[in-house]
Amino acid sequence: MSARIRIPATRRWVVKIGSALLTADGQGLDRDALAAWVEQMAARAGAGVELVLVSSGAVAEGMSRMGWRRRPETLHELQAAAAIGQMGLVQAWESAFQRHGMHTAQVLLTHQDLSNRRRYLNARSTLRTLVDLKVVPVINENDAVANEELRFGDNDTLAALVANLIEADLLILLTDQDGLYDCDPRTNPDATLVEEAPAGDPALDAMAGGSGGALGRGGMATKLRAARLAARSGTPTIIASGARADVLAAVAAGEVVGTLLTPSQEPEAARKRWLAGQLQVSGRLVLDAGAVRVLRESGSSLLAVGVTAVEGRFERGEVVACVGPDGREVARGLVNYGAEEARRIQGRPSDAIAGILGYVDDEELIHRDNLVLV
Numbered sequence: 001m002s003a004r005i006r007i008p009a010t011r012r013w014v015v016k017i018g019s020a021l022l023t024a025d026g027q028g029l030d031r032d033a034l035a036a037w038v039e040q041m042a043a044r045a046g047a048g049v050e051l052v053l054v055s056s057g058a059v060a061e062g063m064s065r066m067g068w069r070r071r072p073e074t075l076h077e078l079q080a081a082a083a084i085g086q087m088g089l090v091q092a093w094e095s096a097f098q099r100h101g102m103h104t105a106q107v108l109l110t111h112q113d114l115s116n117r118r119r120y121l122n123a124r125s126t127l128r129t130l131v132d133l134k135v136v137p138v139i140n141e142n143d144a145v146a147n148e149e150l151r152f153g154d155n156d157t158l159a160a161l162v163a164n165l166i167e168a169d170l171l172i173l174l175t176d177q178d179g180l181y182d183c184d185p186r187t188n189p190d191a192t193l194v195e196e197a198p199a200g201d202p203a204l205d206a207m208a209g210g211s212g213g214a215l216g217r218g219g220m221a222t223k224l225r226a227a228r229l230a231a232r233s234g235t236p237t238i239i240a241s242g243a244r245a246d247v248l249a250a251v252a253a254g255e256v257v258g259t260l261l262t263p264s265q266e267p268e269a270a271r272k273r274w275l276a277g278q279l280q281v282s283g284r285l286v287l288d289a290g291a292v293r294v295l296r297e298s299g300s301s302l303l304a305v306g307v308t309a310v311e312g313r314f315e316r317g318e319v320v321a322c323v324g325p326d327g328r329e330v331a332r333g334l335v336n337y338g339a340e341e342a343r344r345i346q347g348r349p350s351d352a353i354a355g356i357l358g359y360v361d362d363e364e365l366i367h368r369d370n371l372v373l374v
Helices: 031-046 058-066 075-098 111-115 117-132 155-166 204-208 220-231 247-252 270-276 289-298 339-345 350-357
Strands: 012-017 050-055 104-109 136-141 170-175 196-198 237-241 259-262 283-287 307-312 319-323 329-334 371-373
Touching: 012 031, 012 155, 031 050, 031 075, 031 247, 050 075, 050 117, 050 155, 058 075, 075 104, 075 136, 104 117, 111 117, 117 136, 117 155, 136 155, 155 170, 155 220, 155 270, 170 220, 170 247, 204 220, 220 237, 220 259, 237 247, 270 329, 270 371, 283 289, 289 329, 289 371, 307 339, 339 350
Parallel strands: 012 050, 012 170, 050 136, 104 136, 170 237, 196 259, 283 319
Antiparallel strands: 237 259, 283 307, 319 329, 329 371
């Protein structure tokens, strides 16, 4: 098999394993498969790779324990299933890693943990400490308490945000598919595997298709979105079949495994990666075409003169989305003025702010250091 080039020297991996791989046809956890992945991860750790594991499967395990055949639809039932299943999930991982003399740590995260700057930094410090101690963090979304409005939505997104958080060298999304195809291989026998592409290539969107199966929330579209999030920290992503024998060893050897999605931009500063990972915003600023062009081409700060409308209720320092005249989001950032002040100064030059408000906190509505293109 030919060797894959342009994979950097990989020292820190985030490995995400989806529900379809971890569950035995909906009958709870497949402990034999789980043990096989742990054996592969233990081998990588022995070779010097630092590992962070993002694991799905809590809801499926909870369903199995309760004898439920269908995934619950109500939030409180999903939360209950996750709480029940998380016990079995963490026990299974802990037992499997202990056979190789390795310790694990359970880390449950919510969107609020990563949207609050202080909690984000605390989570980063905790994960880095665990990795330094040679302990494998086993991360999952805290489904038992997360509100539907504040969910990551899928563990692919969570894995990408974790990759950004710890500045991983590689994100590996293990799934029940061989990778990303140019069309749906389930319906088109001529479908071709995309072996390598820039994560930001817009042509990939049509290839990614829809959502996942009955137990998982993700699909190829969420994996593509995750790869683009990871690319913000310069992290390449591999989407590969977890059913392939010794898949992690093949990745380490640089073999062509699944689909490699590479960063197409320079790594962003940690603060901008945090901003890009925000799943919720407090309001929207509608920009004119000129302001959109300046943001995209010059990387400048956003001035009030380029804003045509202010939507929502927000305070100074909250995250807002910047959208163009067509309503499409072009950027997001930490706003320097609350919604009421922003409405009063929208469309006005910076030297007019003092006369309108009676004070000037900042000349920019959003400073370029607190602004990230999306």
